[in-house]
Amino acid sequence: MPEPPLVEGQGTFLESDDVFLMGRDILVGRSGNGSNEKGAKWLQRYLGDEYRVHEVPLSPNFLHLDCVMCAPRPGLAMVCREAFVNGLPDIIKDWDIIDVSPEDAEKHQGTAQARTGSD
Numbered sequence: 253m254p255e256p257p258l259v260e261g262q263g264t265f266l267e268s269d270d271v272f273l274m275g276r277d278i279l280v281g282r283s284g285n286g287s288n289e290k291g292a293k294w295l296q297r298y299l300g301d302e303y304r305v306h307e308v309p310l311s312p313n314f315l316h317l318d319c320v321m322c323a324p325r326p327g328l329a330m331v332c333r334e335a336f337v338n339g340l341p342d343i344i345k346d347w348d349i350i351d352v353s354p355e356d357a358e359k360h361q362g363t364a365q366a367r368t369g370s371d
Contacts, residue, residue, distance in 0.1 A: 266291030281317025
């Protein structure tokens with residue numbers, strides 16, 4: 253992966269906490285706190301046409317995709333729906349979903365909401 257430049261907000265970023273491998277489909281969460289569009293596009297180019305990389309826009313209130321989703325087995329996911337800016341990713345829309353509140357996601361899925369400002 254390309255080395256990111258020293259200028260904040262520029263470059264190619266891909267963080268493991270944002271990447272979910274689901275067979276030949278790969279979800280990349282983008283909350284503005286970690287992975288970015290350039291990172292997702294780099295991953296697609298690197299892996300080639302055998303894989304499909306799906307960008308998943310997330311609320312900036314959460315750090316990473318693994319903070320708001322887990323998939324213990326194919327067909328079942330625990331999600332905090334409020335975190336998904338455009339709704340659930342198509343790949344899991346027909347799955348059985350266990351809804352998790354933002355508070356429970358923060359407390360029990362090992363997450364910490366991103367903080368802005370002075371709080």
